[in-house]
Amino acid sequence: MKTFNSSKEKWGQKNVVDNVGIEDFVKLIKDCKYLFSDSHHGICFGLIYHKNFICIANKSRGYTRFESLFNLLKIRNHMVDNAREIIGNDILLENIDYKSVDTILEEEKKSSLEWLTTVLNKEKKENESKNTLLVKTLNKLHRLERENKKLKEI
Structure with a gap:
């Protein structure tokens, strides 16, 4: 205070x-x-x-x-x-001049929203890529485990 x-x-x-x-x-x-x-x-x-x-x-x-x-x-x-x-x-x-102020604010809001959308979509794509890589890696690991198991049975 x-x-x-x-x-x-x-x-x-x-x-x-x-x-x-x-x-x-x-x-x-x-x-x-x-x-x-x-x-x-x-x-x-x-x-x-x-x-x-x-x-x-x-x-x-x-x-x-x-x-x-x-x-x-x-x-x-x-x-x-x-x-x-x-x-x-x-x-x-x-x-x-609030007509001018509002015009500038609308442009800034639009620009900010575009930037935010781009960043969030980029993050989503990166996460999808990471998830895809993880799934491929896990599938490969499972395949190797199955092959290893078959080899042990021989």
Whole structure:
């Protein structure tokens, strides 16, 4: 709760909601008019629910995740490295172009699904090859055992 306590002190008690379970966390984001967050998951839910937001990229909790996501979606202008950058920065208040964001996300989902399907099918084929080799080896072993048994009978 160290992070929560420092956020509560920084932003004031009325602006920070505490003791929130997962369901309430998601619902608060879904129902908000504007999202202000330093949480990667909070921002991801903001994207899912098409919320306009300002993100303070948290350097102590996965800054590169923020940077990668915002650069990929071409929304870097909605991310700041510290709260002081918000003051007087009207670009942050521009609406997010969710048509563009959704197009990029759909392309990424498609690409990811293709990659996953390829990898899983490759693994399946490799497993089939291994199984085929195992069956052939076992059949050969049984044949050798039968031949050995016949030789012993002679």
